[in-house]
Amino acid sequence: MRSDASFDVLVVGSGASGLSAAVSAERAGARVALATKTTLQACNSAKAQGGIQASFGEDDSPEIHAEDVMQSSHGTANPRLVEVLTSEAPSAIHWLEECGVEFTRQNGGYRLAKCGGASRRRLLQVGDRTGHAITKALREQFESGSGTALTHHKLIALEPRENGWAATFETRNGMADILASAVVLAAGGRCYREANERHELSTNHANATGEVTRIALTTGAEARDLDALQYHPNGGAWPSTMQGYSIPETTRAYGAVLVNADGEEFTDSLGPRDAVSQAIFDEVEKGKGVLTPDGRPAVWLDTTRIAEADALISLPYMLRRYRSGGIDPLREKILTYPVLHYQNGGLVIDEHAETTLEHVFACGEIAGGTHGRNRMMGNSLLECTVFGRRAGKAAAERAGT
Numbered sequence: 207m208r209s210d211a212s213f214d215v216l217v218v219g220s221g222a223s224g225l226s227a228a229v230s231a232e233r234a235g236a237r238v239a240l241a242t243k244t245t246l247q248a249c250n251s252a253k254a255q256g257g258i259q260a261s262f263g264e265d266d267s268p269e270i271h272a273e274d275v276m277q278s279s280h281g282t283a284n285p286r287l288v289e290v291l292t293s294e295a296p297s298a299i300h301w302l303e304e305c306g307v308e309f310t311r312q313n314g315g316y317r318l319a320k321c322g323g324a325s326r327r328r329l330l331q332v333g334d335r336t337g338h339a340i341t342k343a344l345r346e347q348f349e350s351g352s353g354t355a356l357t358h359h360k361l362i363a364l365e366p367r368e369n370g371w372a373a374t375f376e377t378r379n380g381m382a383d384i385l386a387s388a389v390v391l392a393a394g395g396r397c398y399r400e401a402n403e404r405h406e407l408s409t410n411h412a413n414a415t416g417e418v419t420r421i422a423l424t425t426g427a428e429a430r431d432l433d434a435l436q437y438h439p440n441g442g443a444w445p446s447t448m449q450g451y452s453i454p455e456t457t458r459a460y461g462a463v464l465v466n467a468d469g470e471e472f473t474d475s476l477g478p479r480d481a482v483s484q485a486i487f488d489e490v491e492k493g494k495g496v497l498t499p500d501g502r503p504a505v506w507l508d509t510t511r512i513a514e515a516d517a518l519i520s521l522p523y524m525l526r527r528y529r530s531g532g533i534d535p536l537r538e539k540i541l542t543y544p545v546l547h548y549q550n551g552g553l554v555i556d557e558h559a560e561t562t563l564e565h566v567f568a569c570g571e572i573a574g575g576t577h578g579r580n581r582m583m584g585n586s587l588l589e590c591t592v593f594g595r596r597a598g599k600a601a602a603e604r605a606g607t
């Protein structure tokens with residue numbers, strides 16, 4: 207057990223944002239500790255499938271990307287954070303490549319898909335396990351450095367000290383106090399807990415329970431849009447082994463469409479997430495939905511319209527999962543219904559990812575503002591990378607390294 211150890215920068219959470227912050231802080235010369243509730247691998251980031259947005263298309267630009275974000279957020283996102291997000295997206299992708307991520311390529315460039323709410327093809331992918339590839343590469347970077355990993359450390363309190371912060375953790379061996387000049391909160395959202403409380407399905411990892419947001423609020427940090435939770439339009443509804451699975455949005459990018467019990471298309475399948483989810487709720491409400499064999503509401507996602515060649519490159523994991531459950535999505539439609547997926551809001555941050563508490567930074571799903579009240583798919587992994595890097599660097603600077 208580590209007790210009363212001290213570091214320049216303490217990062218809490220080992221998803222894409224925490225790992226990006228830890229790697230950046232260490233590269234900036236800081237002595238870094240990365241604390242996480244269970245194992246380094248356990249996080250939502252590793253479950254992300256669809257991809258990550260960046261404007262590499264010839265007809266695209268960071269400005270068009272920013273317009274799409276503002277529009278999808280219905281004007282509620284913070285324009286300065288959006289500008290940082292979209293203008294740094296291409297360099298964030300190159301940084302991930304330097305860390306070892308190999309994005310799927312095609313015709314000499316990236317294979318770009320169009321995601322919901324986007325006006326251009328902008329979604330880079332690593333097959334359909336993009337989050338796994340990103341977290342694995344970042345974890346390897348972190349583990350090859352001199353940072354200290356504190357696994358099975360659950361943050362339970364944060365208190366100011368004269369020269370920084372004291373963080374208290376529950377560990378397998380009792381309590382541990384860690385002192386740090388600067389702290390990066392990267393502990394993700396709360397949709398797993400929220401879904402449990404609502405008796406609903408969620409796509410989230412069991413560690414997505416949101417206590418770190420509560421700790422920050424108790425300590426005096428400000429938050430925004432915390433009530434704005436996002437439903438993923440396409441949760442798996444059947445077979446039971448796929449319930450709560452997030453059917454990648456790339457299914458719709460590559461041609462799948464939503465249809466009702468009568469086989470009619472009832473919405474723009476590639477609309478913004480909140481609009482598509484609402485359209486499904488409304489269709490079921492009108493009595494035009496379908497019941498799953500265990501009596502749950504659903505509509506059809508007609509995946510038979512996806513070309514096999516596209517599915518083999520961009521949806522191999524999804525195909526394998528469904529086929530092992532006895533359903534071949536390229537031969538038959540699949541049942542889907544919205545599931546609780548993402549916490550749009552979070553701690554208020556500035557463009558360096560600093561919260562309203564001095565020397566406390568926040569990045570990734572725990573932070574608010576970048577997506578306003580409705581996130582576009584593919585912008586969360588991007589936010590983790592862009593603002594994780596910024597948080598790590600700024601925290602190292604604040605720590606005086």
Ligand SMILES: Cc1cc2nc3c(=O)[nH]c(=O)nc-3n(C[C@H](O)[C@H](O)[C@H](O)COP(=O)(O)OP(=O)(O)OC[C@H]3O[C@@H](n4cnc5c(N)ncnc54)[C@H](O)[C@@H]3O)c2cc1C
Pocket residue numbers: 218219220221222223224241242243244246248249250251252253254255256257258336337359360361362392393394395409410411413414415416417418452547548569570571572583584585586587588590
């Ligand atoms: C199934 C699924 C598919 C997705 N697909 C995509 C996609 O294709 N593209 C995209 O951009 N986004 C996608 N998302 C969203 C995106 O993956 C997440 O929002 C993002 O990865 C969150 O990263 P994070 O680093 O903020 O948090 P997480 O990855 O959730 O990591 C949080 C970390 O904090 C730790 N933690 C939590 N509480 C504590 C505590 N008290 N003490 C210590 N540690 C703690 C957790 O154990 C974990 O390590 C998807 C999400 C899911 C669930």
